[in-house]
Amino acid sequence: MKIENRTFVISGGASGLGRATTLDLFAKGGYIAILDLNEELAKQVISATSSSKVRFFETDVTNSEQVAASVKAAAAWSAETKAPFGGIIAAAGVGKPALTYSRQGPLNLDGFKFVIDINLIGTVDLIRNGLEYLTKVDPEGADGERGVVIMVASAAAYEGQSGQLAYSASKGGVVSMTLPMARDLSKYGIRVLTLAPSMFDSPMTEKMPPKVKESLLRSMEFPKRPGKPHEFSQVAIACIESTMLNGEIIRLDGASRMPARL
Numbered sequence: 314m315k316i317e318n319r320t321f322v323i324s325g326g327a328s329g330l331g332r333a334t335t336l337d338l339f340a341k342g343g344y345i346a347i348l349d350l351n352e353e354l355a356k357q358v359i360s361a362t363s364s365s366k367v368r369f370f371e372t373d374v375t376n377s378e379q380v381a382a383s384v385k386a387a388a389a390w391s392a393e394t395k396a397p398f399g400g401i402i403a404a405a406g407v408g409k410p411a412l413t414y415s416r417q418g419p420l421n422l423d424g425f426k427f428v429i430d431i432n433l434i435g436t437v438d439l440i441r442n443g444l445e446y447l448t449k450v451d452p453e454g455a456d457g458e459r460g461v462v463i464m465v466a467s468a469a470a471y472e473g474q475s476g477q478l479a480y481s482a483s484k485g486g487v488v489s490m491t492l493p494m495a496r497d498l499s500k501y502g503i504r505v506l507t508l509a510p511s512m513f514d515s516p517m518t519e520k521m522p523p524k525v526k527e528s529l530l531r532s533m534e535f536p537k538r539p540g541k542p543h544e545f546s547q548v549a550i551a552c553i554e555s556t557m558l559n560g561e562i563i564r565l566d567g568a569s570r571m572p573a574r575l
């Protein structure tokens with residue numbers, strides 16, 4: 314599918330992997346609606362493009378009314394610019410490590426729900442709201458394609474480390490949704506892909522203690538370094554452009570398998 318003159322709704326588009334995807338979609342001629350909590354970072358992305366083709370819609374993905382209102386506003390903007398919706402990219406995410414049981418007692422359920430609310434339910438909410446519009450765009454080309462949904466999981470969906478119960482559960486949920494969602498949406502000409510990165514440079518991993526980073530780096534085969542945000546967005550772009558990609562989870566991990574403990 315062509316990116317040029319299509320509008321992409323991206324949660325978490327103000328920072329890290331989402332930011333790189335915003336910038337690369339813009340470079341390919343796309344319009345981008347950033348749905349994010351962080352206005353300051355979103356403004357920086359917009360000024361990096363010096364373009365009115367990137368817009369910010371302040372949104373907390375755990376607030377369903379806000380998600381619906383922001384997606385609706387993005388759809389109105391896409392009608393104005395005559396750049397129909399082309400994709401929904403759910404990249405907003407957080408981690409909040411906690412042990413299942415520790416000296417302090419059992420896992421705090423509020424912390425668990427916090428991660429699930431953003432990473433899993435926030436992902437579904439963004440997508441279901443976006444589909445209200447994406448399913449109605451004119452189909453394109455011989456295949457009758459309407460667009461692409463991209464979700465972001467993690468290698469932790471497969472090799473969750475100790476302390477990553479909530480994060481792994483949320484990302485495992487994203488992995489498991491990929492095929493049924495692709496099957497549900499095939500009749501609309503909408504494809505669904507999930508990207509599962511290991512360690513990538515971003516504000517999220519900047520906060521990691523050096524010992525944790527070193528342990529993750531030791532588990533990399535090749536290349537022996539964290540991924541760069543642009544290497545994530547390159548694959549996101551390929552997912553949009555290559556029509557045979559559908560219903561798949563793509564690991565971006567330098568052949569690493571994460572260790573049990575960091």
Ligand SMILES: NC(=O)c1ccc[n+]([C@@H]2O[C@H](COP(=O)([O-])OP(=O)(O)OC[C@H]3O[C@@H](n4cnc5c(N)ncnc54)[C@H](O)[C@@H]3O)[C@@H](O)[C@H]2O)c1
Nearest residue numbers: 325328329330350351373374405406467512513515516517
């Ligand atoms: N960086 C990595 O190593 C890595 C590895 C695997 C998976 N991931 C996943 O990639 C995605 C992007 O992560 P990143 O590394 O770019 O992190 P990041 O912290 O740089 O970006 C996350 C973005 O999500 C936004 N966000 C957080 N909570 C939100 C909410 N409730 N509503 C709206 N926006 C919210 C933040 O404001 C931020 O802009 C996440 O889903 C993360 O779990 C990252």
